[in-house]
Amino acid sequence: MEGSGTPRRRSPATALLIAVLLCAGLVLWLRADVEGPHTSAGTPAPVDLRGLVAATTRTEVRAAPPDRARERVPSGQIVHPRRTVPVYDRPGNGGSAVAKLTPDQFGDTWVPVVGRRPGWVRVLLPSRPNGSTGWLRTDRLDHARTSSLVRVHLARRTLELYDDGSLVGSWPVAVGAPATPTPTGRTFVLGQLTDPQQSYSPVIIPLGTHSESLDTYGGGPGTVALHGWTDPSVFGRAVSHGCVRVPADALDALRNVPLGTPVLIDAD
Amino acid sequence: MNRTVSAAAGGLLLCAAPASVALIGGAGTSTAAGTASSAYGIRATGALPIPATPEVVSHDGSLVTDSLASAPDNPLLELGLLEVSARDGQAGATVADLGVGAGILAMLPEDLATQLQPVCEGLGQVPLEEVTDPVTGDLLEGALEDALNQVGGSSPIDLGAVTALDLGALLPAELTGVCDLIAGDVGLAEATAVEATCTGHRGDTRIADLTALGLPVEIDTEEANATTEIPGVLTLTVNRQTDNPDGTFTVDALVLDLFGQEEVVVASATCGRVTRDEPEDPEDSDPPSPTPVVTDLPVTG
Structure with a gap:
């Protein structure tokens, strides 16, 4: 075998290792030989x-x-x-x-x-x-x-839907219970989804806001949503875990609201 | 078995994956009247810096061009013709006959080069079936720790830089590629032509005959920010697109990160707009009708 003149025979893996060592050390070695400051050229490093x-x-x-x-x-x-x-x-x-x-x-x-x-x-x-x-x-x-606007009044436990500033409808709704209140502030309609894992609402309208008292809920991130409810006795009460449960006709109207529509939730 | 390396061109091809998003930050020169367009052929930052060369900047929107017959004298790169141009809202850079890494081998300490030469010469004599997995073709690990110690005792190399590598994924052909690199037969990366162009916020990249360790690199240059790597050694990013905070847009045709310590950008074009005419208040359209998606996000009920 050729290479008999070498002091010891190495396996390909050893050769590779040395090669990698060589590559990895090369820049370190070069750096030691390069004088002067590194250039930054006034260009910030790109952020990925x-x-x-x-x-x-x-x-x-x-x-x-x-x-x-x-x-x-x-x-x-x-x-x-x-x-x-x-x-x-x-x-x-x-x-x-x-x-x-x-x-x-x-x-x-x-x-x-x-x-x-x-x-x-x-x-x-x-x-x-x-x-x-x-x-x-x-x-x-x-x-x-979007010409739509949704307002939720927690104390009055009502939801109002406006179009171009005109009231389209107002409905009694269930809001968060005292221990799990619906958060106030302005948020928006984030999406519309149907969840095959549940049967309480034909469509769920998640908002861009979250429960302040629950970091997670049911494996989800505590997202507050507008959705229907099978038991109409909850409407007008503060019984939910933060979501706003709405009657069926309200849900029908809300299904037509464009994504991104503002939702204002206040304590009134 | 605790495998420690994944490297080289097989991994290179497997690792090739487009990123889904753009980059932010980066170049871009502002003027009072807007932002300039610019371009350069080559730039390296890190241990062995090379300033942007040749570089043109169109501050007033008029066409500016430059070219260079070959790379500035350096041990990192070999280049053919470099051409750059920029005007308001448009820029482009082309680099011919790129070779990265071949020249640096001449700078190796003589004792290391001497030590490696017989190893690579003997490589072809070792029956590969004895050192590779018969099923996967991967190299089997052997006395790596011993070799590490043997080499490390007299080497100026920081061995810590390689202990985290995973050698296990190398294929025999890749091993040969490494030795070809050592012999100076191939570079770390080569291409016959590299081109970046931008128009407004659209960027395009063209790269011909891209190889790493002498092996073809199959990577989609139409995908923004596609990357491939030899972990710890070389990362290639093609068609790197950057949204800069000043509103300019940069496309870098090829970006090489050597050992995480040296970044080489080949063919870069940045598009700005001296006379801003972007719609500050774009006309609003009607919003789309919402359509429910099927998913199982648990909400607070």
């Missing part, structure tokens, strides 16, 4: 969106700026990211990416606009904590306007 948490109903984005106008009715403008986009804590060059927003969650992702700067919109996010917002650049978004 894959390293950012997606703002969804299952996640928390602690760095997201809070909603500072929790009772103001949004304009009705809603936006949909055509592809995954970064969510910034501030508009402009000074902002930092704190999360990303994906094009779909329960169907297409539509979020309401609650602020605007040239080239930027501030939107409500579906992630925890409640009342989270973030800034998106406008050029990767589809823009639309």
